[in-house]
Amino acid sequence: MKLATINDGTRDGQLAVVSRDLKTAHLADGIAPTMQAALDDWSFIAPQLNELSQQLNGGRARRSFDFDPAACMAPLPRAYQWADGSAYVNHVELVRKARGAEMPESFWEDPLMYQGGSDDFIGPTGDIVLAHEEWGIDFEAEVAVVTGDVAMGSTADEAHQQIRLVMLVNDVSLRNLIPPELAKGFGFLQSKPASSFSPVAVTPDELGDAWKGGKVHLPLRSTWNGKLVGHPHAGVDMVFNFPQLIAHLCKTRNARAGSIVGSGTVSNKDASRGYSCIAEKRCLEMIADGVASTPFMLFGDTIKIEMLDGAGKSIFGAIEQKVVQAEAKRSR
Known part of the structure; x- marks a missing residue:
């Protein structure tokens, strides 16, 4: 899966899952608020992020949006x-x-x-x-x-x-x-x-x-x-x-x-x-x-x-x- 951090004006940004073709993304706010939060509990969080990734790549994610690298912070x-x-x-x-x-x-x-x-x-x-x-x-x-x-x-x-x-x-x-x-x-x-x-x-x-x-x-x-x-x-x-x-x-x-x-x-x-x-x-x-x-x-x-x-x-x-x-x- 591909992950990014969207700049929402806070210090650590908001974790998002990105499609394989880098065209769309979906906030992971219902799973983990930040990249560090996901890493801290990876064995529990990663499968949920992966499921969201599969939905996004399959066109089934309901709240996807166009992915813009300029809106990203460092991961x-x-x-x-x-x-x-x-x-x-x-x-x-x-x-x-x-x-x-x-x-x-x-x-x-x-x-x-x-x-x-x-x-x-x-x-x-x-x-x-x-x-x-x-x-x-x-x-x-x-x-x-x-x-x-x-x-x-x-x-x-x-x-x-x-x-x-x-x-x-x-x-x-x-x-x-x-x-x-x-x-x-x-x-x-x-x-x-x-x-x-x-x-x-x-x-x-x-x-x-x-x-x-x-x-x-x-x-x-x-x-x-x-x-x-x-x-x-x-x-x-x-x-x-x-x-x-x-x-x-x-x-x-x-x-x-x-x-x-x-x-x-x-x-x-x-x-x-x-x-x-x-x-x-x-x-x-x-x-x-x-x-x-x-x-x-x-x-x-x-x-x-x-x-x-x-x-x-x-x-x-x-x-x-x-x-x-x-x-x-x-x-x-």
């Missing part, structure tokens, strides 16, 4: 936890190679992961509001999963059983703030503003054969200012699958229902498939020419992130955003 407008991995080690290797640094062999065996801010996510069509272009504004196209309760010390197989939903992410990065921040030795903070998510989150079974081995086996498309710049395959070159990433997160602590775990920038060794973030393109330029020529995003730039099924139909709906200067937005 989880705020979450108890947002932990982003770096499962596509090719991306990490390129970044280090571009600056002449060796990559530790342990990176192929032990995932990289950081914990981002989860109290304020952006909806799928919300503006990326920032104060300065000089910060080095970059998009990062990723896949993420939402978990149920995962106990500390869970194995990857155990973690796999707790994957509830799959969705897309734009993990915005401010590249020129990252080096001085990491040099402090305490990780990302100001260089990682609010992330945005696809209009719809789907249960893994909705992906059919594309969900196997704890990975999504489909290309992820990034369109920057109307130009397709990347369509790397999310199931290729993913060194750590989602169950492994969740198990890594839970080595020393529990992850509670509603935790979001990201894949990191989707990246393939085959450079002909393009890129899911500008930094990777710049790294390839540095390696080839000694200088990065592709600029980061500017105010007014747009980014669209989407994943299509084998028939060319959108699965999650699209993240479609514009970069807007903070002062200009406040003055309207």
Whole structure:
């Protein structure tokens, strides 16, 4: 089934079931008020949501309405936890190679992961509001999963059983703030503003054969200012699958229902498939020419992130955003 959160003016929005073709939706107010409420009691709530989904897809839902991604908040407008991995080690290797640094062999065996801010996510069509272009504004196209309760010390197989939903992410990065921040030795903070998510989150079974081995086996498309710049395959070159990433997160602590775990920038060794973030393109330029020529995003730039099924139909709906200067937005 496909789920979304409709913006009703409240902090957490209203849970809705969305049709498979993303054309209609139905509020789940008689079942669960919010996405988090559904996740908190998933074994009881999910079958009821699934029944509503079947009615909606069969044309039998009595209070359906046209689905509008612009009316959506992030599927989880705020979450108890947002932990982003770096499962596509090719991306990490390129970044280090571009600056002449060796990559530790342990990176192929032990995932990289950081914990981002989860109290304020952006909806799928919300503006990326920032104060300065000089910060080095970059998009990062990723896949993420939402978990149920995962106990500390869970194995990857155990973690796999707790994957509830799959969705897309734009993990915005401010590249020129990252080096001085990491040099402090305490990780990302100001260089990682609010992330945005696809209009719809789907249960893994909705992906059919594309969900196997704890990975999504489909290309992820990034369109920057109307130009397709990347369509790397999310199931290729993913060194750590989602169950492994969740198990890594839970080595020393529990992850509670509603935790979001990201894949990191989707990246393939085959450079002909393009890129899911500008930094990777710049790294390839540095390696080839000694200088990065592709600029980061500017105010007014747009980014669209989407994943299509084998028939060319959108699965999650699209993240479609514009970069807007903070002062200009406040003055309207």
